[in-house]
Amino acid sequence: MKTRALFRGQAVLLGVLLTLVIPLFFLLSIFLLPLPAWADTDDVANQSIIVAGNIKVRPEKRQEFIALSQTFIEPSRSEPGCISYSFYEDETEDNKFLFFEVWRNRAALDYHFQTPYFHEFVEKSPDLLVKAAEIKVYKIAGFETL
Missing domain, CATH: 3.30.70.100 (Alpha-Beta Plaits)
Structure with missing residues (x-):
């Protein structure tokens, strides 16, 4: 039972990571990192x-x-x-x-x-x-x- 509860906890943590943390990191990288020269839209x-x-x-x-x-x-x-x-x-x-x-x-x-x-x-x-x-x-x- 403890193993299932631990596995379930890891799955929830992985779900949170995939749905919140990674998209947040992606959005921050868009605004904080400079665009490459080929992507200049000016x-x-x-x-x-x-x-x-x-x-x-x-x-x-x-x-x-x-x-x-x-x-x-x-x-x-x-x-x-x-x-x-x-x-x-x-x-x-x-x-x-x-x-x-x-x-x-x-x-x-x-x-x-x-x-x-x-x-x-x-x-x-x-x-x-x-x-x-x-x-x-x-x-x-x-x-x-x-």
Whole structure:
């Protein structure tokens, strides 16, 4: 009888160990141990896209270009994958404008390219420009804050 009671006590202890202690250890390890490099899920650091556009506008179309550009700044900034979206006038060169955009990943930028306001800009802007826009897309491998 003593042997059965001892065995039953060990079985209960083993059951407690399996149902409480091991899952608790597993949960603590998730929060306390660092993630391996391959498990890094920081989209901003590993997958972000920067778009830098330089646009030279015909002097007589300057105001029309600014008005057109301003129509899609806020909708672009409201897109879920947009981290930042800025439009500047170059102070060093007349009628030159700059777009500087940061997107969470390539899928977010591709979505932006499908929006009606982007299509409107692509359709209307060539008549306003001196030459085709110079647009570069950069993939971010990482960054550090200074």
